[in-house]
Amino acid sequence: MIKIENLDCMYKTSNNQMVQALKGINLTINPGEFVAIIGANGSGKSTLAKHMNGIMLPKEGDVFVFGKNTKEEQNNLFIKKSVGMVFQNPDNQFVTSVVEEDIAFALENLEIPFDEMHERVRMALECVGMYEYKDASIESLSGGQKQKIAIAGAIVMQPKFLVFDEPTSMLDPQSREEICSLLKRLNETMNIGIIFITQFMEEVALAKRVIVMNDGKIVKDISPGCLFEDIDFLESMKLKAPQITYFCLELNKLGENINPGILDLKECADELAAALKGNKL
Amino acid sequence: MIQFHNVTYTYNFNTDTCKDAIKNINLKILPGEFLAIIGQTGSGKSTLVEHMNGLKKPTVGEVFVSGQDIWQKKFDITKVRFKVGLVFQYPEHQMFEQDVFSEIAFGLRNNGIAETKIESLIFEALDFVGLPHDILNSSPFDFSGGQKRKIAIASTIAMQPDVIILDEPTAGLDPYSSELLLKKFKDYNKNKGKTVILVSHSMEEVVRFADRVIVMHNGEIKMEGEPRKIFTKVEELNEMGLDVPQILKVFLELRKLGFPARADIYTVEEAKQEFFRLKNLTKGGKSFVK
Amino acid sequence: MLNNMMVGQFFAADSIIHKLDPRIKLLLTFVYTLLMFFIESMFIFTFNILAIIMVYKLARVPLKILIKSIKRMLPILLISAGINIFLIQGETVFKFLGINITKQGLCMVSTMIVRIICLISGMLLLLYTTSPAELVAAIEKILKPLKIFKVSPEEIAIMFSIALHFVPVLLLEAERIMNAQRARGAKFDSKHLKEKLKAYITIVIPLLISTSNRANDLAIAMESRCYHGGENRTRFKILHYSAYDLYALLISLLYVLLLLIFNKLDFFKIVM
Numbered sequence: 001m002i003k004i005e006n007l008d009c010m011y012k013t014s015n016n017q018m019v020q021a022l023k024g025i026n027l028t029i030n031p032g033e034f035v036a037i038i039g040a041n042g043s044g045k046s047t048l049a050k051h052m053n054g055i056m057l058p059k060e061g062d063v064f065v066f067g068k069n070t071k072e073e074q075n076n077l078f079i080k081k082s083v084g085m086v087f088q089n090p091d092n093q094f095v096t097s098v099v100e101e102d103i104a105f106a107l108e109n110l111e112i113p114f115d116e117m118h119e120r121v122r123m124a125l126e127c128v129g130m131y132e133y134k135d136a137s138i139e140s141l142s143g144g145q146k147q148k149i150a151i152a153g154a155i156v157m158q159p160k161f162l163v164f165d166e167p168t169s170m171l172d173p174q175s176r177e178e179i180c181s182l183l184k185r186l187n188e189t190m191n192i193g194i195i196f197i198t199q200f201m202e203e204v205a206l207a208k209r210v211i212v213m214n215d216g217k218i219v220k221d222i223s224p225g226c227l228f229e230d231i232d233f234l235e236s237m238k239l240k241a242p243q244i245t246y247f248c249l250e251l252n253k254l255g256e257n258i259n260p261g262i263l264d265l266k267e268c269a270d271e272l273a274a275a276l277k278g279n280k281l
Numbered sequence: 282m283i284q285f286h287n288v289t290y291t292y293n294f295n296t297d298t299c300k301d302a303i304k305n306i307n308l309k310i311l312p313g314e315f316l317a318i319i320g321q322t323g324s325g326k327s328t329l330v331e332h333m334n335g336l337k338k339p340t341v342g343e344v345f346v347s348g349q350d351i352w353q354k355k356f357d358i359t360k361v362r363f364k365v366g367l368v369f370q371y372p373e374h375q376m377f378e379q380d381v382f383s384e385i386a387f388g389l390r391n392n393g394i395a396e397t398k399i400e401s402l403i404f405e406a407l408d409f410v411g412l413p414h415d416i417l418n419s420s421p422f423d424f425s426g427g428q429k430r431k432i433a434i435a436s437t438i439a440m441q442p443d444v445i446i447l448d449e450p451t452a453g454l455d456p457y458s459s460e461l462l463l464k465k466f467k468d469y470n471k472n473k474g475k476t477v478i479l480v481s482h483s484m485e486e487v488v489r490f491a492d493r494v495i496v497m498h499n500g501e502i503k504m505e506g507e508p509r510k511i512f513t514k515v516e517e518l519n520e521m522g523l524d525v526p527q528i529l530k531v532f533l534e535l536r537k538l539g540f541p542a543r544a545d546i547y548t549v550e551e552a553k554q555e556f557f558r559l560k561n562l563t564k565g566g567k568s569f570v571k
Numbered sequence: 572m573l574n575n576m577m578v579g580q581f582f583a584a585d586s587i588i589h590k591l592d593p594r595i596k597l598l599l600t601f602v603y604t605l606l607m608f609f610i611e612s613m614f615i616f617t618f619n620i621l622a623i624i625m626v627y628k629l630a631r632v633p634l635k636i637l638i639k640s641i642k643r644m645l646p647i648l649l650i651s652a653g654i655n656i657f658l659i660q661g662e663t664v665f666k667f668l669g670i671n672i673t674k675q676g677l678c679m680v681s682t683m684i685v686r687i688i689c690l691i692s693g694m695l696l697l698l699y700t701t702s703p704a705e706l707v708a709a710i711e712k713i714l715k716p717l718k719i720f721k722v723s724p725e726e727i728a729i730m731f732s733i734a735l736h737f738v739p740v741l742l743l744e745a746e747r748i749m750n751a752q753r754a755r756g757a758k759f760d761s762k763h764l765k766e767k768l769k770a771y772i773t774i775v776i777p778l779l780i781s782t783s784n785r786a787n788d789l790a791i792a793m794e795s796r797c798y799h800g801g802e803n804r805t806r807f808k809i810l811h812y813s814a815y816d817l818y819a820l821l822i823s824l825l826y827v828l829l830l831l832i833f834n835k836l837d838f839f840k841i842v843m
Contacts, residue, residue, distance in 0.1 A: 013423065040455045041427045055791050077797055085795040092788035095729065097736040098581060101704035104807035106796035111805045121807070135583035139739050142322060153796060169453050172322045173482050174522045199455055202527065238457035243485060243527045246549045251556060265527065269534030272556065276540065276563050336750050359756055367754040374744075375751040377776035387773075391756030422780070436755060 001066055002029040002052055002083065002161060002193075008060035009047055009216075021047040023216040025061070029195060031160055034187045036204045036224070037197045039213035040238035045197045048213065049163050052195065053083035066160070081110060084154030088166040090146035093153070099141075100125065100134040103153045110157065124156040127190075128182060144175025151182065161193040162186065169199055180206055201228075202242045205263035212237055225261025244268050251275075282444060282476050283310040283333050283365070288342035290328055303328050303500045306342070312443070313474045315467070317487040317508065320497030321522040326480050329497065330446050333478070334365035347443075363392045366442030370449045372433035373426065382417040385436045392440060406439035409465060427458045434462075438469075444476040445469070451486070463490055484512065485526045488547040496521065513545050528552050535559075580739075582699040587815060588630035589700045593709035595816045599823050600697045606827055607690050615833050616685045622826065623692050632699045640695055641688055648687060652680045704808045707732040712810065725801025733789070741782065748777045 009022035021044045029035055037045050050056040051063050054070035065082055068075040087093055096102045100121050107117045125131040128148040138146060147167055154162055164183065168176040180203055186192045196207060204210055210227050212220040214237050220227065228234070228245040248260040248268065256275055262268045285308040292302055303325040310316055310333075320326045331337040332344055335351050335358040343350050351361050366388075369375065378384040385403045394402070407414055410431040416424075421432050430450075437445065447466065451459035463479075467490050470477040481487055487494055488508045496504040496511060498521045504511050512518070512525050515533065519525075526547050532555065535542045540559055546552050583589075588596075610616060627634055661675035701709075707728040714724035753759060757770040 040457060042425050050791070053795055055794060077799065080795060080797045085792070087788060087792055089785075089788060091740050092785045093792035094736050095789075095793060096703045096707070096732045098583075098702050098704060101702060101807055104704075105793075105798070108804045108807060109797040109799060111803055113805060114807075114809055117805065117807060137580055138736065139580070157797065166453075172522075173524045174321065199453070201456065235457075238455060240456040240460070243549065244531055247528055247531075247552045250549060250553050254553075256556075265530045266534055268531050269538060272531070272535055273538045273540065276556075276559055331750065334754060336753055359758070362754055362756050367751075369747065369751045369754070372751065374781055375748055375755075375773075375777055377773050377780075387757075388755035391758065440755075 001031060001064075002027075002195075003064040004028070004048075004051065004061070005064075006061035007048075007051060007058050007063065009044075009051070009056070009058065021216055022051075025218060027211070027218060027221075029161070029193060031193050032187070032191045033209060034183075034194045034207045035196065036207035036210045037195065037213060038199075038201070038204060038210060038239060043213040043237075044216040045213050046165055049085070049165050049195065049197055052161070052163050053085055054079045055085070077110070081106070081157040082159055083161045083163060084157055084159035085163045085165065086147070086150050086154055086167050088169055090143050090150060090170065093150045094138050094146075097137050097139060099130070099136050099138060099149055102138060102149065103156050106153060106157045120156050120158075124152040127155060127186075128152045142175065143171050144178055147171065147175070147179055148182065151179075151186075155186065155190075155192070159192065161195060163195045163197075165197050166199060167196075168203065176200070176203070201240060202263075205242070212239070223261075224263055225259075228263070229260045282312040282347065284308070284345040284348075285332070286343045286345070288332060288339040288344060290332065290337060291340045303332075303497075306502060308495070308502065310444070310476060310478070312476055313470070315470045315477045315479070315490060315492045317479045317481055317491035317494040318497060319481060319484070319487060319494060319523060324497040324521075325500040326497050327448065328500075330367060330448060330478065330480060333444070333446060334367050335361045336367070359391075363388070363440050364442055365444040365446065366437040366440055367446045368434055368437050368448065368450060370452055371430075372437075372450075373429035376421045376429065376433060379420060380418050381421050381432055384421045384432060385439050388436055388440045402439045402441070403435075406435040409438050409469070410435045411461070411465070427454055430454065431462075442475070444478065446478040446480070448480045449482065450479070451481075451483070459486075466490070484524055485547075488512065488526060496523070509545055509547065512547065515544075580698070581702050582632050582636065583702070584631040584700075586629060586631040586700070588626065588696070590813070590815060591700075591819055592810055592812050592816045593701045593705040594712055594810060595812070595819060596697050596701055597706075597709050597713065599819065600693055602823070602827065603693045604690060606830060607686055607693070610686070610830060610834050611682065612834060613682060613685065615830055616682070616689060618833075619689055619830065620685075620692075623689065623696070626696065627692075630696065630700050632696070636699070637692055637695060641691060644691065648684055652684055655683065656680045702808070703732050703735045705810070706735075708806060708808050708810055723801045725804065729801065737785070740785075741778070744781055745774060745778055748774050748781075 004025050004027040007022055007025040008020070010018055010020050013019055025048060037048065039045050047056065051058060054076060057071055063070045065079045068078060070079055094102050095105050103121050103124055104117055107120060112120065122131065125134055128151050130145065130148050130152060133141065133145065138149065141149065168179050171179065183194055183196060184206055187194045198204065204224050207224055210222060210224050211218055212227070219237065228241040229249070231241055231246070231249060234241055242263065244262070244265065245260060248258045248262060251258045252260050258271055258275055262271055285306045288303065288306040290303050306329065318326050318329065328337060332339060338352055344352065346361050346364060349356065351358060376384055378387065382403060385406055386399050389399050389402060403417070404414060412428065412431055412435065421429060424432065434450070450462060454462065463486060466477050469475050479491060491508050493506065494508045494511050495502055496518070503521065504514065512529065515525050528549065529546055532542045532546045532552065533544060536544065542559060543555055546555050624634065627637060656672060656676045657670050659673055659676035659679055661673035663671040664674050664677065665672055710731055711724045711728035714727055717724055749759065752770065752773045757773050758766050759770045761767045761770065
């Protein structure tokens with residue numbers, strides 16, 4: 001469980017202005033949850049994420065991971081290994097150039113013995129479907145493959161939560177889809193709690209819970225379906241809904257009985273079909 | 282405007298990881314058109330656009346800009362760079378000057394534009410991207426990601442190129458800023474009659490903004506034409522690792538369910554009309570579902 | 572120009588050479604490098620090249636990769652050869668552009684080129700057959716004595732490993748920035764030195780900024796993966812000597828002696 005209480009965060013920009021990146025954040029994330037965090041550029045999403053595994057420490061307020069305060073030095077390794085993190089730029093998270101050696105990095109730091117280390121590296125690679133690339137050089141991989149290696153490098157710690165800071169924003173649509181289905185699988189089969197920051201509204205549909213941030217505050221904490229129904233709110237946050245949501249809402253306005261909270265394309269087609277058929281009766 | 286004649290580009294080192302070359306490209310880009318280029322990573326899109334302003338020299342074939350063979354001896358290739366502006370992906374990573382003014386003036390000064398004219402060109406560029414005039418003395422590094430992007434784009438726009446190439450200009454921007462930026466370029470294209478070339482991953486963007494689209498795959502142009510027509514070939518596109526707009530997928534699903542829905546629905550407006558057309562059909566007593 | 576990202580990249584294969592302890596390989600490469608400076612006879616160099624080809628075969632590293640790397644260094648080789656060939660005095664063989672080309676000049680330049688090729692092939696073999704982690708572990712072991720000076724060999728080793736990973740990334744980035752500035756009319760090909768220098772500054776600054784951003788990102792990523800300094804870590808690769816290492820040492824020792832003896836005998840020099 002990650003529990004954030006009254007978190008404030010201020011920082012200084014290069015021209016000496018104080019900016020308040022986070023204002024009075026209160027948030028609890030339970031094990032096994034899949035939470036998306038959205039918000040316009042500069043709304044404080046990344047800063048919030050960095051507090052979740054103690055990369056940033058709160059000056060005001062507290063962050064607890066399974067009851068342990070991130071501020072206390074002796075909790076450091078426990079927190080880092082319970083809450084793994086994957087970042088935006090695939091190139092900037094590797095410490096060596098061979099796949100399996102990079103994945104082992106966290107285990108080396110955690111003083112895992114040799115045999116167990118090799119076993120866990122193998123499992124992590126299989127889990128992300130990249131075992132055949134274990135000897136490959138990281139530079140030779142595509143952006144999407146690099147992100148999978150980065151994910152393997154985090155799950156090798158056997159974390160309870162994984163925080164993803166816009167992991168798909170530098171990828172092409174196909175890799176993006178692959179990463180998304182991987183996240184879903186990690187959540188469903190391994191019961192890892194996922195905290196997923198994204199810019200792509202279609203990807204929000206993966207989550208069961210969405211947190212909307214604006215100007216350093218949490219302005220909404222609901223389910224994706226309900227979120228997209230309120231287009232005016234989204235637009236006031238400088239965000240947009242997926243195309244089909246706009247469509248369903250339009251139909252709703254014109255008196256059709258279509259659930260605008262639908263995010264799955266197949267479900268949407270079924271709903272439309274039902275509306276067309278219902279008409280016939 | 283820009284013409285490719287049998288252009289092939291091969292890297293002089295042929296490592297297995299590098300597939301991003303182009304083969305036998307014939308292409309004609311007309312003045313004043315809004316062209317989109319789509320394709321998977323490594324399909325040759327970037328190599329293709331880098332030929333348009335003479336950053337890469339074709340191994341075989343010729344490139345013409347305004348009728349001029351740009352690799353002819355004695356021809357000054359830098360002239361092409363001012364005529365065809367190229368905005369790279371993440372253009373904010375190219376910034377180096379101490380203040381916004383010099384950053385935007387960089388290209389203009391390289392082009393030998395008189396200092397007296399530079400200021401008004403910079404103001405115009407700032408207006409274009411929607412930044413206030415009073416930022417000119419600040420450091421370009423003091424701004425947020427989105428604003429930095431605008432400054433970097435302004436530095437190309439200030440040169441007032443006849444053709445502007447945008448390599449994924451909206452990558453990493455939130456949906457709202459992305460929309461705003463693309464609308465600006467549509468205006469640039471419509472009101473000023475300039476050619477805009479957009480390299481994009483987003484099919485929705487392509488349908489809404491481009492007059493014509495080129496689909497690249499393995500270094501070749503696989504399809505070419507109006508976006509509305511190209512996107513009907515869903516299966517071929519999927520095979521090339523490309524996606525189609527979300528709303529189209531919904532109507533394709535409807536077709537699978539037995540409804541005679543059109544397969545060229547891209548916008549919410551079209552989708553609405555199509556829905557009511559289908560509804561009227563069912564009203565007439567037709568049943569499409571067994 | 573900046574696209575030499577494949578030079579010296581680890582080539583995974585299952586071979587005896589790959590299995591040798593990286594410390595031994597590091598040591599042998601060092602000895603080999605010294606040896607190349609002692610040899611003067613063209614005949615012995617030819618012999619050495621044959622030996623290298625054999626070792627590459629043994630290591631299951633395709634010669635194609637080596638040749639490609641050498642090809643890429645050819646311009647530098649030829650330029651230095653070109654300079655030398657005009658400078659050496661002696662018996663004139665023919666005149667070129669009014670400058671005497673001497674027998675001694677030709678002799679010395681050809682030896683130089685072959686020597687450099689031999690050196691490069693040896694060092695590349697080390698990089699091709701040793702994974703970065705092994706190399707890092709070996710360096711770490713070799714640098715152990717530095718501990719008395721309060722320098723942490725573990726941290727130096729990690730820095731080395733990160734550098735190996737980031738060199739190709741930064742080369743690519745430099746090329747990208749160069750193209751971006753060129754697209755804004757930067758004059759890298761200018762004949763005026765001042766303009767040219769100015770153009771290069773437009774690469775250096777963005778590259779420094781991006782490097783520091785990357786360093787920042789990487790530090791956060793490393794911390795997230797429980798990095799807490801060089802102390803108290805286990806290793807993915809554990810180094811231990813095997814019988815092969817002993818054989819390799821013995822064979823190499825014999826080889827070194829053989830070459831040195833040949834080199835002493837004037838008989839082989841006459842062949843050249």
